[in-house]
Amino acid sequence: xxxxxxxxxxxxxxxxxxxxxxxxxxxxxxxxxxxxxxxxxxxxxxxxxxxxxxxxxxxxxxxxxxxxxxxxxxxxxxxxxxxxxxxxxxxxxxxxxxxxxxxxxxxxxxxxxxxxxxxxxxxxxxxxxxxxxxxxxxxxxxxxxxxxxxxxxxxxxxxxxxxxxxxxxxxxxxxxxxxxxxxxxxxxxxxxxxxxxxxxxxxxxxxxxxxxxxxxxxxxxxxxxxxxxxxxxxxxxxxxxxxxxxxxxxxxxxxxxxxxxxxxxxxxxxxxxxxxxxxxxxxxxxxxxxxxxxxxxxxxxxxxxxxxxxxxxxxxxxxxxxxxxxxxxxxxxxxxxxxxxxxxxxxxxxxxxxxxxxxxxx
Numbered sequence: 001x002x003x004x005x006x007x008x009x010x011x012x013x014x015x016x017x018x019x020x021x022x023x024x025x026x027x028x029x030x031x032x033x034x035x036x037x038x039x040x041x042x043x044x045x046x047x048x049x050x051x052x053x054x055x056x057x058x059x060x061x062x063x064x065x066x067x068x069x070x071x072x073x074x075x076x077x078x079x080x081x082x083x084x085x086x087x088x089x090x091x092x093x094x095x096x097x098x099x100x101x102x103x104x105x106x107x108x109x110x111x112x113x114x115x116x117x118x119x120x121x122x123x124x125x126x127x128x129x130x131x132x133x134x135x136x137x138x139x140x141x142x143x144x145x146x147x148x149x150x151x152x153x154x155x156x157x158x159x160x161x162x163x164x165x166x167x168x169x170x171x172x173x174x175x176x177x178x179x180x181x182x183x184x185x186x187x188x189x190x191x192x193x194x195x196x197x198x199x200x201x202x203x204x205x206x207x208x209x210x211x212x213x214x215x216x217x218x219x220x221x222x223x224x225x226x227x228x229x230x231x232x233x234x235x236x237x238x239x240x241x242x243x244x245x246x247x248x249x250x251x252x253x254x255x256x257x258x259x260x261x262x263x264x265x266x267x268x269x270x271x272x273x274x275x276x277x278x279x280x281x282x283x284x285x286x287x288x289x290x291x292x293x294x295x296x297x298x299x300x301x302x303x304x305x306x307x308x309x310x311x312x313x314x315x316x317x318x319x320x321x322x323x324x325x326x327x328x329x330x331x332x333x334x335x336x337x338x339x340x341x342x343x344x345x346x347x348x349x350x351x352x353x354x355x356x357x358x359x360x361x362x
Contacts, residue, residue: 029353055079077112080171092220096139103172108227109243112174118152124163146225186241187262191330192308197323203293224297236314239304252291256352268328270340
């Protein structure tokens with residue numbers, strides 16, 4: 001067995017505080033950030049990983065004529081993600097749809113056109129075949145609706161009690177159109193921050209199903225493939241610098257990641273971040289801040305001010321962006337920090353969460 005050399009990790013002190021993995025390491029918050037930044041990045045050590053985007057854009061390679069290989073000039077985007085939601089079926093979706101939509105969206109956040117997916121299933125002994133059939137059927141339908149093909153896969157079975165039903169891993173490959181350059185490190189002072197709709201729907205839908213909570217109006221997940229919305233936005237303006245779908249850790253974590261990657265400050269208007277009344281009520285009941293609750297069918301965009309109105313209008317004309325709004329701007333002040341103006345006119349720091357706010361929702 002190879003000896004683990006912690007000195008090869010980048011500033012390993014945040015990791016030494018936790019001798020074992022805890023749920024917070026998968027929350028999308030500060031602990032997840034520390035794990036990726038201080039272990040995976042220095043050990044895997046590839047420049048393509050450094051931007052920490054939802055997907056990685058790969059530049060074309062130089063043709064190797066001696067090997068008889070040729071390469072097109074297209075740029076590829078690749079992404080991979082794993083899905084462990086509990087329960088497997090929730091209002092508005094299931095783990096199969098989530099697996100397709102999540103990876104399609106990760107590719108779309110780099111401006112790529114999604115083309116192919118792979119799917120790996122880890123099945124727990126005792127999983128009902130009917131349930132697996134429902135999941136795979138919904139997964140196939142979601143892929144067809146998104147215009148992507150599942151071209152490779154793998155299946156493993158683990159002992160009863162070791163798999164929580166089913167885990168799914170997907171990887172995706174897409175093509176980035178010429179002239180598109182989008183990444184989490186490209187936000188600039190003056191950029192306008194746009195949000196495609198309400199926040200918190202997915203996380204609360206999963207939690208309400210898990211906990212048996214009932215409301216006057218059923219809360220449904222917003223899970224959806226966002227690539228057609230992104231394509232519409234790109235047609236409307238060339239000034240889109242950053243796209244991010246605020247999944248684990250919600251809008252707050254997504255904004256903090258972008259502020260850190262771009263070394264800028266971000267200011268938002270809290271009252272402009274819309275939350276459905278039923279979701280707001282559920283969050284108050286559960287003691288949650290909607291800014292930190294996961295979404296699976298929303299995106300946040302950082303757009304040059306001269307292009308912002310055109311892009312916002314295009315979003316609002318799309319079925320998945322009808323509730324799109326402007327929520328803030330990028331500033332030079334307080335770099336690497338996100339602040340929000342509250343409804344009473346004060347201002348608060350919107351920090352990245354440390355531990356797990358909600359378990360197992362994506």
